[in-house]
Amino acid sequence: MIMMRRILILALLVVLASNLVSAGPAKVPPPPDYFPLKVGYWWKFEWTANDKKSDFMMKVISEEKVNDTVLYLMESTTPTMVMHDWYSKPQGWVMMHKIEYPKNNMKADYQPIKKYLMNPPGTGATWDWSGTGMMSVDIKENNVVKGTEVVVVPAGKFTCQRVETDIVQGGQPVHKTYWFANWVGLVKSATDSNGIKSSTELVDYSFRPKH
Numbered sequence: 383m384i385m386m387r388r389i390l391i392l393a394l395l396v397v398l399a400s401n402l403v404s405a406g407p408a409k410v411p412p413p414p415d416y417f418p419l420k421v422g423y424w425w426k427f428e429w430t431a432n433d434k435k436s437d438f439m440m441k442v443i444s445e446e447k448v449n450d451t452v453l454y455l456m457e458s459t460t461p462t463m464v465m466h467d468w469y470s471k472p473q474g475w476v477m478m479h480k481i482e483y484p485k486n487n488m489k490a491d492y493q494p495i496k497k498y499l500m501n502p503p504g505t506g507a508t509w510d511w512s513g514t515g516m517m518s519v520d521i522k523e524n525n526v527v528k529g530t531e532v533v534v535v536p537a538g539k540f541t542c543q544r545v546e547t548d549i550v551q552g553g554q555p556v557h558k559t560y561w562f563a564n565w566v567g568l569v570k571s572a573t574d575s576n577g578i579k580s581s582t583e584l585v586d587y588s589f590r591p592k593h
Contacts, residue, residue: 414502416543416562417476418589419454419469421445425567425587428536429460431580436460438582440568453479469498476501481516490516496523503543503562505529519552533561533570535583537590540569 424441438460445454451470458465466482476499482489497511505527512522528544542561549556554576561570572581 412565414564416501416503416564417469417471417499417567418565419445419456419471420589421454423588426585427582428585429580429582431578437585470495471501474501475499488516490514490518497525499545499560499562500525500527502564503527503545505543515551521552522550524548531561533563535570535585537569537584537586540566540584542569 419442421442421444424439427438427440429436429438438458440456440458443455443457445452447453451472454469454471456467456469458467463483464485466484468479468481470477470479475497478492478496478498480489480491493514494511496513496515497509500507500509506529507527509525510523511525512520515521525545525547528546531542531544533540533542540561540563542563545560545562547558547560549558556573556575558574559572560568563569566584566587568582569584570582573579
């Protein structure tokens, strides 16, 4: 009887060990990232202004290491325009380095490098940036993370961090609102420039999770 109990206990232990091995280690979610950049990633948006709508795409087309900094090249395309932006992602930030309109042969480096987004953007966080951009125009930006909001766009329903940005560029004020979702990036934006309003909404993206 004692021997039979030992055999049963041993068999039970073998089964438990087998289940643990087959289950494998628990999956750990990746760290927060509100501006994912990986070559090949793309986002499709719908842009609206004055009741007119148009689609545009954003795509990460390359990355390269320059002086120990990895630069990601983002290409934005509309029916009439192509724009290139270069970003880097040091710890806790997304930085914007330069901008180019290849069709018009216009380009500019941000001086100093622009603090584009705190990553992750914690509620109540603020940051400022001042410098020069295209045509060496003076720019001042003030950013504040207003908090978490649920946003519904054509691509789905997302829990976002809302970022309010006040800009003075060449003496002209512009107010922008951005909604960023973790592991997705920009989901929605709204711009008010001297009463001229426009908005963008995410329609689709290439790395959408499969269910």
